[in-house]
Amino acid sequence: MxxxxxxxxxxxxxxxxxxxxxxxxxxxxxxxxxxxxxxxxxxxxxxxxxxxxxxxxxxxxxxxxxxxxxxxxxxxxxxxxxxxxxxxxxxxxxxxxxxxxxxxxxxxxxxxxxxxxxxxxxxxxxxxxxxxxxxxxxxxxNSYDPQQFAPKPDWQKPIIWDNRTIRTRTPTVEYYDVMENDDALYDWLAKIKKWGVCFVRGVPADLNSTEALARRISFIRETQYGKMWSFTSDLAHGDTAYTNIALPAHTDNTYFTDPAGLQIFHLLEHTGGTGGETLLVDGLHVAREVRRRYPRSFELLSQVPIPCHAAGDEDTFYRPDPNSGYPVLSVDASTGEVWHVRWNNNDRSVVNAVHPDLMEAWYQAIRDWNRCLTEPSAEYWVKLQPRTVVVIDNQRVMHGRAEFTGRRQLCGAYMGKDDFMSRLRVLWEKGEAGALDVHERRNVWSPGL
Missing domain, CATH: 3.30.2020.30 (NE0471 N-terminal domain-like)
Structure with missing residues (x-):
C-alpha cells in the first residue's frame, strides 16, 4: 500500500x-x-x-x-x-x-x-x-525499503553437502581443460564457490604443474611456509601437519586476522606405508545442524571470539588482531546466513575472555559443534592419489587427515579469497556479455558498484 x-x-x-x-x-x-x-x-x-x-x-x-x-x-x-x-x-x-x-x-x-x-x-x-x-x-x-535482493548468479547459491551428497555428485574438472579454456576455468571456479571444494584430475605430479594450475586462479599467497610449499612428516616447521599423526577436521590460519581463502593440496607420492586418507567436512552443513538442534550453542559460536596462535617456529609467533580472536561462525547481518567458518581446536590459545557466566555454556557449545562435526554422515573420507589436486574453500570446508606410515609428500599453496572471487566475477562478466570489451560489459549500473 x-x-x-x-x-x-x-x-x-x-x-x-x-x-x-x-x-x-x-x-x-x-x-x-x-x-x-x-x-x-x-x-x-x-x-x-x-x-x-x-x-x-x-x-x-x-x-x-x-x-x-x-x-x-x-x-x-x-x-x-x-x-x-x-x-x-x-x-x-x-x-x-x-x-x-x-x-x-x-x-x-x-x-x-x-x-x-x-x-x-x-x-x-x-x-x-x-x-x-x-x-x-x-x-x-537496490531497494532497501523494503530490502530486495538482486538475482544472483548460480555460483552464489551454495550447495550444502553431507557425506551422501558429495559421494554421489563429487565436483570434478579436468586439468587440461582448465589450463586451456576460460569457459572450463569458469566452471571450475564456480564449482569451488558452490561446493567449497573441487577436484582436478590429470595434473602432472610435480610442484611446477601444481603451481601453474594455482596461478590460473590468481596470485599465490605467501606465508611463513613460503609460496608453493612441499612437505612431509619431517617437522620442517613446528606444525602437526609436518608429522604423521591424525589431524581432526579444521580450517587453516585461525591465527591470522585474514585467513587464506583457498587451499590447494596435491599428493605427489605415498610409498612404503598406509593410511593418510583425507577428511573433508562442509562447515555450512555443520553450522546448519547446530543451529537446528542447539540454537543456544549456535548463538554462542557466532558471538564468542576464540583466541588462536601459531608458535611452533622460533622465528614466528602469530596471533590474530585483536588477540581475543574471532567467533567460530561469522553470520551475514543482512541475510542471517553463515558465510565464514573458523575452527581449529589444536591451535586454540588460553580462553580467558569469555564471561564467567558463559564459560560452561561456551564449552557445551563447542561440544555440540564437535558432535555435529564428527558425525559419520558429515564426514567425507577420500584417499588422495598423485595427479589429482583438491582445492578447498578454507573459510568454509574443514579438512583433516588420518594417521599414516611410510613416506607421504604433498605440495600446495594458499590463495586469497578476494583474488579468487575477483577472477570468478570477471569470468562471469565475460560469459554474460560475450565479446564486449570491459568498459561495455561493466558499466556504471553494474551489480556490486
Missing amino acids: WGSSLSTVVRPAARHQAYLGRRAYIATKPFQGAAAALALRKPIPAQEPEPELPLTEVDGRRVAVQWSSDLQSRFHHIWLRDHCRCSECFHPITKQRMLDTFSIPADIQPRAVDATGEGLVIQWASPHEHTSLYPWSWLKN
Whole structure:
C-alpha cells in the first residue's frame, strides 16, 4: 500500500508523452506521389505497446516507486542524490565516486521527479542545479525499503553437502581443460564457490604443474611456509601437519586476522606405508545442524571470539588482531546466513575472555559443534592419489587427515579469497556479455558498484 505520508503523485513525464504524440503524428502523415500510394496498400505493422511505467510519489524525505499493486520501494532524497551515476558524479572508467557526499545538504529536495522510459529522472534544486537518471531495474535491485535482493548468479547459491551428497555428485574438472579454456576455468571456479571444494584430475605430479594450475586462479599467497610449499612428516616447521599423526577436521590460519581463502593440496607420492586418507567436512552443513538442534550453542559460536596462535617456529609467533580472536561462525547481518567458518581446536590459545557466566555454556557449545562435526554422515573420507589436486574453500570446508606410515609428500599453496572471487566475477562478466570489451560489459549500473 502507498505510504500515508507520501502525497504528491508524479505521473509519467509530460515530455515523454509529448514525444509519443509526436511519433504518432509522423506515422500518420500523408504520403506524396506514386511510391506513397503503393506504400499505403501495404499493411501497417502493429506497434509494440509502450511498457507501463511505475507511478511515483514524493514527500519531504523520500521518493516512493510503485512497482505493482502490492510492491513499493522508498528511497530517501539524500540516498538518491548520493547515488547519481552521471559522469560528473561517478567516473565512467574507474568506477569511482567523484561526488563529495558531504556537500549534499542533509535536507536536499528534488525540484522535479519524472517517470520516463529510461528510468526515474530527478532534477535537484540545491546546492547547484543537477539532473540525475536512475534505471528502473537498478532501483528495484537496490531497494532497501523494503530490502530486495538482486538475482544472483548460480555460483552464489551454495550447495550444502553431507557425506551422501558429495559421494554421489563429487565436483570434478579436468586439468587440461582448465589450463586451456576460460569457459572450463569458469566452471571450475564456480564449482569451488558452490561446493567449497573441487577436484582436478590429470595434473602432472610435480610442484611446477601444481603451481601453474594455482596461478590460473590468481596470485599465490605467501606465508611463513613460503609460496608453493612441499612437505612431509619431517617437522620442517613446528606444525602437526609436518608429522604423521591424525589431524581432526579444521580450517587453516585461525591465527591470522585474514585467513587464506583457498587451499590447494596435491599428493605427489605415498610409498612404503598406509593410511593418510583425507577428511573433508562442509562447515555450512555443520553450522546448519547446530543451529537446528542447539540454537543456544549456535548463538554462542557466532558471538564468542576464540583466541588462536601459531608458535611452533622460533622465528614466528602469530596471533590474530585483536588477540581475543574471532567467533567460530561469522553470520551475514543482512541475510542471517553463515558465510565464514573458523575452527581449529589444536591451535586454540588460553580462553580467558569469555564471561564467567558463559564459560560452561561456551564449552557445551563447542561440544555440540564437535558432535555435529564428527558425525559419520558429515564426514567425507577420500584417499588422495598423485595427479589429482583438491582445492578447498578454507573459510568454509574443514579438512583433516588420518594417521599414516611410510613416506607421504604433498605440495600446495594458499590463495586469497578476494583474488579468487575477483577472477570468478570477471569470468562471469565475460560469459554474460560475450565479446564486449570491459568498459561495455561493466558499466556504471553494474551489480556490486
